[in-house]
Structures are given as C-alpha cells and as structure tokens.
Amino acid sequence: MQPDPTPEAMLSVRGLKKVYQTDGGDIEAVRNLTFDLRAGELVCLVGPSGSGKTTLLKCISGLMAPTEGEVLLDGKRVSGPPKKMAVVFQEYGRSLFPWMRVRDNVELPLKNQGVPKAERDKLVDEALEAVGLAHVPRSYPWQLSGGMQQRVAIARAIAYQPEVLLMDEPFAAVDAQTRADLEDLIRTIWKKFGVTVLFVTHDIDESVYLGERVIILSSSPTVVQEDIVIDLPVDRDQLETRSLPRFTELRHHVYEQIQLAKKGHRPAAAGSPADSTAGSAAG
Amino acid sequence: MKALKTLGYVLALPVLLILLWWVSTLGAVNFFVPTPASLVGKFGQVWFGPRFLSDVLPSVGRLLVGVVAAIVIGVVGGVLIGSVRWLRALLEPVLEFFRAIPPPVLVPVLILLMGITDTMKIAVIISGCVWPVLLNTIEGVRAVDGVLSDSAHTYGIDGWARVRYLVLPSASPQILAGVRQSLSLGLILMVISEMFASSSGLGFTIVQFQRSFAIPEMWSGIVVLGLLGVSMSFIFQWAERNILRWYNGQKEVENAA
Numbered sequence: 190m191q192p193d194p195t196p197e198a199m200l201s202v203r204g205l206k207k208v209y210q211t212d213g214g215d216i217e218a219v220r221n222l223t224f225d226l227r228a229g230e231l232v233c234l235v236g237p238s239g240s241g242k243t244t245l246l247k248c249i250s251g252l253m254a255p256t257e258g259e260v261l262l263d264g265k266r267v268s269g270p271p272k273k274m275a276v277v278f279q280e281y282g283r284s285l286f287p288w289m290r291v292r293d294n295v296e297l298p299l300k301n302q303g304v305p306k307a308e309r310d311k312l313v314d315e316a317l318e319a320v321g322l323a324h325v326p327r328s329y330p331w332q333l334s335g336g337m338q339q340r341v342a343i344a345r346a347i348a349y350q351p352e353v354l355l356m357d358e359p360f361a362a363v364d365a366q367t368r369a370d371l372e373d374l375i376r377t378i379w380k381k382f383g384v385t386v387l388f389v390t391h392d393i394d395e396s397v398y399l400g401e402r403v404i405i406l407s408s409s410p411t412v413v414q415e416d417i418v419i420d421l422p423v424d425r426d427q428l429e430t431r432s433l434p435r436f437t438e439l440r441h442h443v444y445e446q447i448q449l450a451k452k453g454h455r456p457a458a459a460g461s462p463a464d465s466t467a468g469s470a471a472g
Numbered sequence: 473m474k475a476l477k478t479l480g481y482v483l484a485l486p487v488l489l490i491l492l493w494w495v496s497t498l499g500a501v502n503f504f505v506p507t508p509a510s511l512v513g514k515f516g517q518v519w520f521g522p523r524f525l526s527d528v529l530p531s532v533g534r535l536l537v538g539v540v541a542a543i544v545i546g547v548v549g550g551v552l553i554g555s556v557r558w559l560r561a562l563l564e565p566v567l568e569f570f571r572a573i574p575p576p577v578l579v580p581v582l583i584l585l586m587g588i589t590d591t592m593k594i595a596v597i598i599s600g601c602v603w604p605v606l607l608n609t610i611e612g613v614r615a616v617d618g619v620l621s622d623s624a625h626t627y628g629i630d631g632w633a634r635v636r637y638l639v640l641p642s643a644s645p646q647i648l649a650g651v652r653q654s655l656s657l658g659l660i661l662m663v664i665s666e667m668f669a670s671s672s673g674l675g676f677t678i679v680q681f682q683r684s685f686a687i688p689e690m691w692s693g694i695v696v697l698g699l700l701g702v703s704m705s706f707i708f709q710w711a712e713r714n715i716l717r718w719y720n721g722q723k724e725v726e727n728a729a
C-alpha cells in the first residue's frame with residue numbers, strides 16, 4: 190500500500206497516522222505521513238503549530254505507538270526508544286535533571302549503558318567542548334541561561350553517539366541572537382559527527398537556513414505538503430546565506446506552500462482516499 | 473559576627489522564657505510548678521544515671537527503628553503504588569481508610585497480637601509514621617515531569633535506573649515533607665506506646681513520676697522529650713538542606729526571575 194522505503198533510508202516513516210483518544214472524542218493529530226531520511230542527511234520539518242510535529246516525533250522516537258503505519262530505523266520497525274536515537278526537546282528547562290550537575294547530566298545515559306569510565310569521560314569532554322560548554326561542568330542546569338541549557342541537552346545527545354538526532358523546535362524559546370548561534374552549532378555538529386538529523390520547527394526561515402531538505406507539513410489534517418531540496422551552499426553564514434537571492438526564493442516558496450495548505454489545498458498524492466486504506470478519520 | 477547574630481536569634485526567646493519562669497517562681501511555692509534551679513538539679517539526678525540506659529536509650533532506639541522502618545516502607549510502597557496504575561486504583565480507597573484510623577487505638581489491638589514487647593511498640597510507631605511518607609511519596613512519584621520522563625525514556629533510562637536517577641530525586645521534596653511529619657508523629661507514638669501496660673521507657677517513667685507526685689521529676693522528663701524532638705528536628709533540617717540543595721537553588725532562581 191505504501192511505496193517501499195528507498196533502500197539506503199536510515200529513517201523511514203510509512204503511512205503514519207496518529208489519533209488521540211480523549212474523553213472529549215478522538216483527535217486526529219497526524220493523518221498520513223510518508224517520507225525517508227538517508228543516512229547523514231539534515232532535514233527540516235516545518236509546519237504550523239498544532240500540525241502534529243511533536244506527535245510525529247514522539248512516534249518516531251518510540252515514545253508513542255502510531256495508530257496506523259510504522260517507523261523504520263535502519264530497516265527495523267521502531268516499537269520503543271531505539272538505542273541509536275537521541276531527542277532534544279523544546280522545553281530545555283524540563284529535559285535536564287535539575288538535581289545533577291551539567292557534566293553528570295551529559296554522562297548519565299552513557300553510565301546507564303555501561304560505557305567504561307575512561308571512554309565516558311572522553312565522550313563527555315568532547316561533547317561539552319563541541320557545544321562550547323567545557324567551562325561549566327560543575328554548574329547545575331538551572332544556574333545557566335536558556336540557550337546554555339539547550340546546549341547541555343545537545344551535548345547530552347551527541348555524547349550518546351546516536352545515528353539519528355531528532356530535535357523538536359529546540360530553539361523556539363530562546364532569544365534571537367542565541368538562536369542564530371545555536372543554528373550554526375547544529376550545522377557544525379552535523380558536519381563534525383556525520384549524524385542524521387531531523388529538525389522540527391515552525392519557523393520557515395530557520396528551516397531553509399538549516400536544512401539540506403525541507404519537508405513541509407500541511408495544517409491539520411496533517412499530510413506532507415511538499416518535500417523540497419535546499420540547494421544552498423554547504424557552508425552557511427547567518428548574514429551571507431540569508432541575503433542570497435536563492436535563500437529568498439526558497440523561503441518564499443515554503444511560505445507559499447504553507448499558505449496553500451492552510452487554504453485546504455492538498456498535494457495530489459497524499460490524503461486522497463484512493464491511496465490509503467485508512468478508515469474515515471474523526472476529529 | 474554573623475554566626476553570633478544567628479545564635480542570638482536562636483537563644484533570645486528561650487532565655488527570656490526561662491527568665492520569666494525564674495522570676496515568677498521566686499517567691500511563690502507551687503507544688504506543681506518547680507523552680508528552674510530544682511528542675512535542673514532533678515534533671516541531672518534523674519536522667520544521667522542508670523535510667524539513661526534502662527529508659528532513655530531503649531525508647532530512643534525504638535523510635536529510630538520505627539521511624540526508619542516507616543520511611544523505608546513508605547518510600548518503597550509509595551514508589552510502587554505511584555508507578556503502577558492498577559495497584560493505585562486498587563489500593564487508594566483502602567489507604568484512605570487505614571490512614572483515617574488514629575494510631576493510638578491500635579495499641580490495645582497490637583498488644584493482643586504481639587504482647588507487651590519491643591516489637592509491639594515499634595509496630596505502633598510504624599503504623600502511624602508510615603502514612604505521611606507513603607502518601608507524599610505516591611504524590612511525588614505521580615508528579616514526575618512528563619518531558620523529563622520522556623527524556624529519560626529515550627536514553628534508555630528504565631526500570632531501576634529510572635527509579636534511582638529520575639523518580640526518587642524528583643519526588644524527594646515531597647518525600648522529605650512526609651518524613652518531617654513522621655518524625656513528630658513518631659515521638660508522640662513512642663510515648664503513647666509506653667504509657668499502656670509498660671514497665672520501662674520515657675513515656676512509662678513520666679507517667680510513673682506523675683502518679684507518685686514526683687512533680688519536678690515529671691517535668692524533667694517532659695524536658696527530655698522536648699530536647700529529643702528539637703534534636704531530631706535539627707538533624708532533619710540539616711539533612712534536608714543537603715538533599716534538597718538543588719531544589720531550593722532552583723526555586724530561588726525561579727523566584728528571582
């Protein structure tokens with residue numbers, strides 16, 4: 190029923206649908222999503238608030254079972270949090286352990302996996318260095334600014350050496366300057382560690398600046414509106430890249446697609462009853 | 473200088489009260505209210521003798537064993553009940569019932585079951601002290617933040633590691649609030665468990681003095697209980713300050729923002 194995943198796909202989302210069952214009735218958060226990420230890709234997923242981005246990420250990371258469809262990681266179906274995956278959440282203030290110092294936070298997942306002390310130390314040092322926090326290992330997370338807390342969360346993720354890194358609007362709650370720095374940090378880390386990144390955002394500019402590819406989600410009922418390649422140079426710069434005519438074009442295009450989606454225009458392939466066996470959706 | 477000031481604040485009121493007591497008992501001779509001097513005299517005489525070994529230490533020992541056991545049972549049970557939904561649904565109505573029973577009424581029942589033994593006295597203490605810890609732990613376990621829980625889960629922190637690194641620290645403020653209540657309850661129950669049909673212990677001794685009209689001795693026993701309560705409270709506060717350093721720091725930052 191769904192097209193087969195491309196053979197080299199690292200992460201593959203197949204006909205994913207999620208309906209929340211609540212006391213007030215069923216809520217369809219995601220109708221039908223199908224896309225692939227090749228190993229080492231940096232893909233942005235952009236969609237308006239309430240379009241089911243967080244829901245999708247929870248299904249991909251195995252925190253929640255989809256109502257229909259499946260997620261494949263390296264060809265294997267995801268049924269619980271996979272070892273090869275790390276997630277960075279938007280709420281940095283609630284994703285770090287406030288009773289542990291920065292270093293212990295980064296180290297804990299490795300310790301829990303039984304990574305030997307020497308190797309652990311090396312990985313933690315490297316990760317803290319990479320996010321520019323080598324100087325605060327003994328602080329508690331709540332002693333740091335929001336941007337720094339999110340850096341700690343990123344350090345924890347990369348120290349874990351995941352093959353896939355999922356990020357759910359990680360910079361939505363930090364100020365503009367910090368945000369620009371953190372965006373560049375993500376590109377640097379992506380290049381340095383060769384990890385596959387799925388970066389979720391509601392910010393169109395951010396998605397175009399960061400991604401090698403942008404997947405545009407429609408508003409609810411959520412399907413993939415468009416999947417475009419971002420043909421900007423690999424080395425990006427906040428000022429230069431953003432002033433390129435091509436950047437403006439791409440940004441314009443993404444914006445247009447989202448507006449179209451809001452008006453109810455759907456791509457021909459997805460969401461039509463013919464290509465899906467999905468029963469009638471509630472909500 | 474700062475330490476002196478703190479000490480001043482701590483001691484000011486007690487000193488004033490003792491002074492007041494001393495002045496008001498200067499001339500009068502009331503059989504039921506001893507003067508400070510006679511109380512201090514009796515205090516040394518009564519408690520720093522064989523009684524320390526035969527009455528004070530066993531009482532304190534039972535108190536400690538009872539309170540520690542109550543904390544362990546309360547925390548272990550609380551983590552279980554707080555984490556397992558069906559267990560909670562099953563037990564919650566029953567817990568409310570048992571909690572509503574005033575522990576002193578259990579004393580005669582426990583005497584019937586266990587006789588007048590140390591075990592009985594410890595059981596009385598446990599039966600009262602376990603509830604605040606248990607119920608607070610359940611609440612703390614249920615209040616673990618969803619995002620934090622998801623984070624732990626995605627990093628494979630499950631099972632015992634989840635309890636140790638996530639659930640217990642996260643619930644520690646509530647757990648300690650429960651322990652604080654248990655400590656004062658424990659002292660009360662220690663005394664009560666010794667007042668019924670007992671032949672030794674602090675509670676027994678105080679009642680004994682009262683019945684034989686040894687009034688200064690009786691008062692000195694009450695002072696021992698007060699001092700015991702105060703020292704437990706100090707030790708607890710010290711432990712709490714250390715365990716909840718992160719929590720208080722975080723709250724301070726939040727309030728400043």
Ligand SMILES: Nc1ncnc2c1ncn2[C@@H]1O[C@H](COP(=O)(O)OP(=O)(O)O)[C@@H](O)[C@H]1O
Pocket residue numbers: 209210211216217218236237238239240241242243244245
């Ligand atoms: N636990 C839940 N129970 C019920 N409805 C939910 C739940 N989580 C999200 N939703 C609903 O699903 C829709 C998508 O939410 P979400 O995935 O958070 O979107 P986004 O992250 O894109 O803002 C929203 O309408 C939201 O109200």
Ligand SMILES: [Mg+2]
Pocket residue numbers: 242243244357358
């Ligand atoms: Mg979201």
